[in-house]
Every structure is written in structure tokens, then in C-alpha cells.
Amino acid sequence: FMNGGEVRDAGYNWSQGKQEPRVGEWTKLMIKGRGFFTVKNPKNQENIYTRLGDFHLDAEGNLVTMEGFRVQGVPLAGSATRLRFNPADVNVYDSFNPHSADPYNNPHTNNRQFMNPPGQALAPAQDINLGLDRRNGRYLGSFDEVRVGEDGVIYGRDGNNMVSLYKITVVDFNNLNGLKDVKDGIFFKATDLSGLPSMTVSDSIVIPEALEKSNTWIKVEAHNLTDAQRYFQAASQVHKLADKISGTAIEMIQ
Template structure:
């Protein structure tokens, strides 16, 4: 029976849906994480009686027809790039983006990755890096005797040196994309540019549509626990209903097989 195959596609779809939801919940405390949502599409239809066809020589037509669907497929796991809550951390090198924009990160192979995770450190050379040691671009080097590090809303990095003088170290910049949901997630809170996202547009925080920066703050994941749990319950019920269809189709097939 076709119902067996159709219900099986529904169960597979809800399995993937639960996997997406579980990943969201697992990353509820991940800095800068952006939740995902599973989107589905119906599969091809079999036309047993096509709508719009003539039913007589006088021109009468079939108003609706008969179509039998073949199930469901996963169309995408869209990433929802809404702003997460900003939490105060009290650490000088923690920076949150309030609004549009990603920090630029230089990878070991020379490519540029992008992140909303502003929990930065400085390495043995004083360079501003991620917690995995990847350099933040443009490069900022903090002297060994640097104190009172200040990062302004527009990305200017200043320190007070050993002599008590204010020293300008550099300017942080942000990158934004026409379609930021088209970025490819590679783990470690990093994204890569793709054909779908479009090329990165680099600019100064607080200008030309870019968000501004907040020192001593971090952006939390944009995952809402109540929403994820309700989606999980809905996915579980949909899975159960599809499994019942398989059971009913099996019982109907057994009844047919037992007819004498």
C-alpha cells in the first residue's frame, strides 16, 4: 500500500525535525548560537484524474480532479539569525554585537570565517584571538603592559600604557551579508561565506546599517526553551500519528491477505 511509504517519509521527516530541535536545545548556552528550523515540502503527486480535463463533447471540465500525494521531504534547515539576548560578563575582551554584523576571523589556511561569538582572548604575542587561537581581523595587538582596555561602540580599541598615556591600538570592523541565513556553519561558532550568502560587506560598527559593539558583554543563543519544547511535542505527536498509519496500513493488508 502507498500509505506505508507515505507514512514512512513522514516519520523520517519528524526524526530530522527532532534532531534539529535537539541541537538547538543542546546549544542553549552556546555564545552567539543561531537556532535552526526544519522546513518541509510535499513530494510529487500522482494524477488519477487531472483537473481541467474535458468530461464531455460540450466542454464541461473536471473541477478538482484526483491527486494522490507521495509524502514529505525536508526542504531546508533554515538558520534563524535574530538577535540573542546580551549578557554582561565583566571581562574586558568580551564583545557583543548589537545589531547587524559578524566578527571576521582568520583561519589557519588563510580563509576568513565569521562569528557572533565575541569571547576573545590574547595569545602569547598579545594578539586578539578567539578561544581556539584564531586571529581576529583586522589584527589587534595588545602590549604586555596594557591596562584599562577600552573598546568603544564603534570598534576603536584603546589602552592605557605603563606611562599612563592613552594609546590607540586599532579599529575593529564587522562584516554583513545580503543573505546571512545562507552562511555555512562549520562548528566552533564559525560561519563561512557561500554563493547563497553573497559576498561579505565590511564596515565600521555603528555606520551604514552595521550594529554597534558592547564591551564586557556577550550575545547569548537565540534559543527559546518554551518554543523548542512545544515544537518537540508537536514533532513527537506527528511521528506517533505516522506510525499509527503504518500500523493501520499493515492491518488492512493483513485483512486483505486473509480473505478466502
């Protein structure tokens, strides 16, 4: 605190926090290992990153943070169960030419694949939407239950079938201390120092129905704060005594 004092570390503590179970709440997620959830601010469409997986479904069915930031994920084949139709007139041609039905001229042998297999990504990351259908109370109108795997894949259960819907976007950075804090040490954004987010996150899993607790122990930090206050008071007394001695010495010389 006086001459010789120095700052030990001005960065963040990125050590793993303890696991807090949240049984029965599939929207509560925890990353074990390195990595961040990717969320988007709907006001400016900016991606930001967080370790806190305290999510819920909003009124529109989007998976969001408590602040309303939308969790990002890659849609998988099962998410296509929520169909969107173009309400245009349908023209039916009186022809059996394969070209009329299939522009690629594939022979119709009843064994050719015309859609993506389950689990294959259909598009870049987007808002994860799992809205409940008010008519039947099912997710996306088709699924009785939603589960999340350790690989970050969100599954919908339809009877005995599990269908992959989204893969939650988890990213990592080369320099974590290069991230810029945008809210309360919980949400961060990438900078030139942190580097671009990488989808390659090794040795990490997503734990469903759990949250990561703070890696700061309040009792320990309170004890450290008390010690720091004592050291500061002692240093202040020494400083005052040094001033007094210096003043006395100057008076003696005069």
C-alpha cells in the same frame, strides 16, 4: 512524517540573542544588530566569520577566540606606539639642506604634519595585538587600560588620554543562509551564495563586556521535540493500522 510531511525551513535562525553581561572583561564583545566578527585561522590564513565574541588575549598578546582564531582589525594611528626599528647603521650628514631630512622638500616651519592623525587607518585589517609589556605591565608597553567603543574602536588609556589603536572588523553578507558552516554553527565562511563580505553594516553596534546568548530556548525546543516524538509515534501507529487493513482487504479478495 508520512505522506504530506514537508520541511519548513532548513536555514539558520539569525535573530538577535539576548545580552549576557560580562562586567570587567573588555575582551568579551557582542554585536547588536547585523554583522559578524572577522577572525583568521592561523593554520591556513583563511578568514572566517562569527557572532560569538568570546575573546581573550593569548600568550603573544593576540586577541583570539577560544579555538585560537585571531580577531581581525584595522590598525589606527595609536597602534604605531609599538615601534619596530631596522637595526642598520645610522649615517649622519653634516648638512642642513632640507632635502637630506625630508625627501619632499617641505619647509621646516615646526607646524607641518609628518604622521597620521589619531583615528586614521594605517593599513588593511590584520591580527589585533595588544600584548602586555612584562617590564611595566602595560598594554603595548604604553597603556594602563584598554576599552572598546560601540563603534568597534579599541582605545588605550595613557593617563587621562584615550588613544585609538584598532577598529574591529565587522562585516555583513547579502545572503546569510548562503554562508557555509565550518564549526558547530558558530563559525562560517563566505561562499558564492553568500556573496563577499561587506564592511557596510548599518544599525549595528559593538557592546563591550557582554556576550550574545543563544537565540534558542532549550525549554521551548525540548517541548517541540517532545511534541514531534508524539506526532511521529501517532503517525507510526496509523501507518501500521493502514498496513493491517490493507492486508485484511487483500485476504478477503483472495
